[in-house]
Amino acid sequence: MDFRKTNADQSINTRDIRRFDGPTGNIYEAVAIMSKRANQVGTELKEELAGKLQEFNTHTDNLEEVFENREQIEISKQYERLPKPALIAIQEFLDDKVYYRNPSKEAK
Secondary structure, three states, X not given: OXXXXXXXXXXXXXXXXHHOHHHHOOHHHHHHHHHHHHHHHHHHHHHHHHHHHHOOOOOOOOXXXXXXXXXXXXXXXXXXXXXXXXXXXXXXHHOOOOOOOOHHHHOO
């Protein structure tokens, strides 16, 4: 998923808690869903960034030689400017873009 195209806020806002429990009927279940999605988003972003930065790795034996590549710094700055994973997860949940299910409710 391209997280650069998300419409999530860059900073934390005060939210109406009643908007969260609408789809699930339970605020705690909604928070658990958003938390799990935030962990998924964070993992995806970390893997994507590591893959892009892997291209710039040099294998040298000397630890004193650290090369700072301008492109590497710019890529890191792009990822720093992205919204935090929790904010992306909240926006996805509010936009009904998160698939979730509760097996205990489905069994009844």
